[in-house]
Amino acid sequence: MAEAAAAGAGVAVRPRPSLGRRLRGDQDRNLWFWVFVGPFALGLLVFVYVPIAWSLYLSFFDSYNTVTPTTFVGLRNYGDMLSDPAFRSSLTTFLAFAVFIVPTTFVASLGLALLVHRARFLQTFFRSVFFLPTACSYVVAALIWKMSIFSGVRFGLANTILGWLGIEPVAWLSVVQPPWYWLVIVTVRLWLQVGFYMILFLAGLQRISPTLYEAAAVDGAQGFQVTRYITVPQLRATSAAVLLLLLVNAFQAFDEFYNLLATSGQYPPYGRPPLVYLYYVALGQGQDFGHGSAGAVILTLIIGLVAVLQGRVLRLGGRD
C-alpha cells in the first residue's frame, strides 16, 4: 500500500476535488480498477450470483416442479434435510471418502514428485506420463474403469489377472461386502488427479535451494533423512495449498461416483456423496428444488467452514 499512499500525497494539496474526480480516485485508480475487473465482475454478478440468490430463495419455499414458488415454509426444508437419514449418511460417506482420498492422493503425488525430481534421465518422459491423465474426462475414465478394467465378467482386465492367479472373478461394482466399489472409485480419481498435484510438488521441489542439501550432506545426512528433515519441511506452503485443493475437490465429488455407480434410474445408498444425493432430489423427476437447495446451502456452509479454517493457515486473502 506504500505505493498508493505515495501517489495519494501528490494530489492531497489540491482543494476539494469534484465528485467525479473523487469517484475516479487518485490517478483514476477506481476507474481503472473497474475497467479491468468490471467485465468479469458484472458477468459473475449476473450469471453466478443471481442463480445463487435464486437457489437461496427456493430453499425457503415449497418448490416442487417450479422455480417461482408461492408457499413460504421458512426453515422447514432445512429441518427436513438435517433430519433426513439419507442426506446425513451422504455426509458420512463424504467424510469417509475424504479421510481416505486426501492423504492417499497427497502421499502418492508427493512420492511421484520425489521420484521424478531425482531421476537423472528420462525425467521429462516420466513427468509427461504421470501428467497425461489430467487430459482425460471423468466420463471417459469411468468408461474405461467400468467396462474394461473392473468389469465383473471374466474378460475384464482385473478379473483376467485374478484368473491367472486362480482366483474367481469379482463383481467389483456390484458387491458391497466387501466394498470393492471403493477400490474402483479411488483408483480412477487417483489416476486422474495425481499428475496435477505432482507437478505442483515438483515446482515446490525446484525452489528448494541446493545449498540446503549440500549442508545436509556435509552433516552426514543420507537418503530418507534428507527427505524427512530438509525436503518435507521446505514444501510446507505447497503442501498446504495441495491439501486445500484436495479437500474442496473431494467435497464436490460427483462425476466418477455417478458414472460408476448409477444404474438405470437408481443409485444405491452406498458410496453416495452429498452432491449425488442432491442431484437426485432436485434435478431428477423429483424436481424438489426446495429441499435440494436447502441441502446445497448446508453443504456450501460446511465447505465454507472448512475452507476458511484452511485459508487461515494459508493466508490466501491478504495482499502480499
Add this chain to the structure above:
Amino acid sequence: MTSSSRPTPRPTSTTIGRRGFLGLAGALGAGALAACGGNTGRGDSGSGATGSNGKPAIAQWYHAYGESGTQQAVEGYAKAYPDGSVTVKWFPSGYDNTVASALLTATGPDVFENGNGPSIDMIQGKQVVDLTGILGDAQSDFTPSLIERMTYQGKLYAVPQVTDMQLMVYRKSLLEKAGVQPPTTVDELLAAAKKLTTDKVKGLFAGNDGGVGVLGGPMLWSAGLDYLNSDQTAFGFDDPKAAEGFAKLRTLFTSGSLLLGAPADWSDPSAFTQGLVAMQWTGLWTLPAIEKAFPGDYGVMAWPGLASGDKGSVPVGAYGSCVSAKAKDVEASKAFVKWLWVDQTDKQLDFAQSYGFHIPARKSVAQKASKLSSGPAADAVTLVNENGHAQTPLLWTPKCQTAFSDGLNRIVRSGADPTAEIATMKTVADAELKRVGG
C-alpha cells in the same frame, strides 16, 4: 429417481463432466458473443408460433430409443403431419432431467413423451394440459390399464404410445441339458439358477445391481401385494410376505448363480446373446436381437409366484404423449397428439414392431401386429394380458421410489433385515401420500 415410472427403464447414463474447480454451469455471460450465436434451429421461443409455411410450429421431444431407425421413423411421422410443422428433438441421455428442467421455461417442448404419463407433481404443478376427450370413439380401444394409469381425478393427461413390458427369457437347450423345467415359483427359480450355473455360464442375469432396480415390483406382485393399496391411499406391502419375497432376492444375490458386473445392463440382451447366462430378466424390446442370436432356442416367462398358488407377474408400462402447459399453441399440439397417437394406426403399428418390439396401445392395432402373433413374442403378449401390472402407481412419487430402492439395496446387497427396511419405506411413503394425496 428419475426413471421410477418409466416403462422401459433403460440405462440413460446421464454422465456428467464437471471437473473439479472449473465448474461448467457456474457462470454465464453478457451478450459479448451475440454475434457468433449461430442459432441452430428451434426458432423464436415464445413468439410467432408458426413455421415456415404458415402452419403452427410444434416441438416434439423423445428420449433416445436404442434401436436403430427409430429416430428416422419418428421424424418421418412428424414430416407427414399435414396441419403443422413438427420438429423432433431426440435426447441421447438425461431425457427425464432435461424435460423436467425445460418444462420450467417457455422454450421447452410442446409435445413430449413421459414414462407412464406425467408425474403427479407435473399434474399438480399444472405443467401439462388436460387431454380428456382426445381419444374420442377410440377410448374403448385403448388398453384400459394404461388409460387408467395416465388419468388423475377423472382427467386424462397423456395418450399411451406403445405398451412396454419386462419379462424373463431363457435358453431352452440349456434348461433341457440341465434337466430343468421353466420355474413356476421363486424357490424353483433359485434351484434352477443354481443348477444352470457352470464354469462359464451363470444361471441368471437381472442387472448389475443384482436385480434391485427391476425385481422389487415383480416380487411384490408375485406375493399378491402392490406398492400402494388399490385406491392409492395407503402403503401396500406392510406384510410378512413382502419381507419373505425380498429375503429370497437376498438369497439369490448370495447364491453365486447370479451374473454381476456385465458390461451392459439388464435392458440390453448382450449378456444373454453372448452366452454368459442361461436366463435373463429383460424387456420385450430385446426379442428381435435374441431371435437373431438363438433362433427357436429361447422362451419367455413371468417372474414366478412367491409360493405355489401365487401368480407370476410382469411389469407393464407405456410412454405417454403429453402436451406442455407452456406450449406455444396448445390446441395445435393437442391436435397433433390426436393425429399421431390416436388416428394414425398404421404409423403406430410401424413404431411398435419395426424397430424394437413393443405392443401397440390400441387393441385393434395390436391384433394386426403380425410379428407379435407367433412364437415367444406372442407368449409375451399373453403375459401382458394375464400377468401384467402397471409399473408403479401414479402416487408412488420419486421420493417413495428412492426410499424403496435404498431399502431394497440394503436388504439384497448387504443383508439388512427386510421387516425393518419395509417399515422405513412405509414412513417415507406415508409422508409423501399425505403431501400429494391430502
Add this chain to the structure above:
Amino acid sequence: MAIARSTPQKAGSALRYVALGLGAVLFLVPFYLLVRNGLMREADITAPDWSWLPPVPQWGNVRELFTDPAVPIARSLANSAVIAVTQTALVLLLSGMAGYGLARIPYRHADKVLWTVVATLLIPASVTFVPSFVLVSTLGWISTLRGLIIPGLFQAFATFLFRQYFLGFPKEIEEAARIDGLGWWGTFWRIVAPNSWGFVSAIATITFIGSWNAFLWPLVIGQDQSSWTVQIAVSTFLTQQTSNLHELFVAAAVAILPLVVMFVVLQRWIVEGVERTGINE
C-alpha cells in the same frame, strides 16, 4: 551433491527407476485399453480369453464411427473445438484483466471484491444449475453457441490464480514502465502480458480441458443434434440398445485425442505454467 556415489546409492537409484517404470506402466494401461478395445471386433472385446493386441486391428471402426448416421461425430468435434477455443480465449482475457486489477490497482474495496470472487469457488456448480438453466432459457440461448460458450466464461478460479501470479510479478519492471509514462492499461498490455506466456498457457490448458470435457451443461443447452459437443456424442453409445463396445471405445479415444496431442506438443509450456500458478507461494 557432487560426491562419489556409493553402492547403496546406486541400488537406490536402480530401485527408483523400477518404481518409476512400474508407475508409468500403470498410468499408461488405461490409454492402452482404450486403443486396444477401439481396434477390436465386438467379439474380441468380450472373448473369455485375454488377448493383448487385437487379433486383426479393425481400422474400419474409425470409419464406422465417422459414418454413423445416428452420431454426427465430425460436427460435434467441430462444435467442441469452437466452444473450447473461444471459451479459453475469453476466459484468459476476462480473468487476466480482472486478476491484474485485483492484484495491482490500489482500489479501496479490492479485498471485498476478491472475496466475492473467491467465495463462489465454494459453491458446487450443480447447486445453481436449475436457476442458471432457466436464466439462459429466458434469454433464448437454448441450442445456441452463445448459450454453450458464455456460461463458462466467468471462472473465479482462473481469476484467483491470475491474481496470485500477478502479485509475484516483479514490481521493479512495472515501476519502470510507470515512470516511462505508461498507465495501468499500457503497463498491463505492453509489459506484463507479454512476459507472462508460461502462466497464460497453463491457465489456457486448464480452461481448455474443462471446456472440452464439460458434459451436463452442453447436454441440456445443446438440444439440437447440430449443437452437440463430442462428449454428448460419446454418451450416445452408452444408451444404444445393442451394445456397441468397439464404437464406444473408438469414440472415447477420438474424444480425448485432441487433448492428448495438445499435452504432448505443449508439454513444456504447460508444466512450466502450472508450476508458476502461484498457489505454491
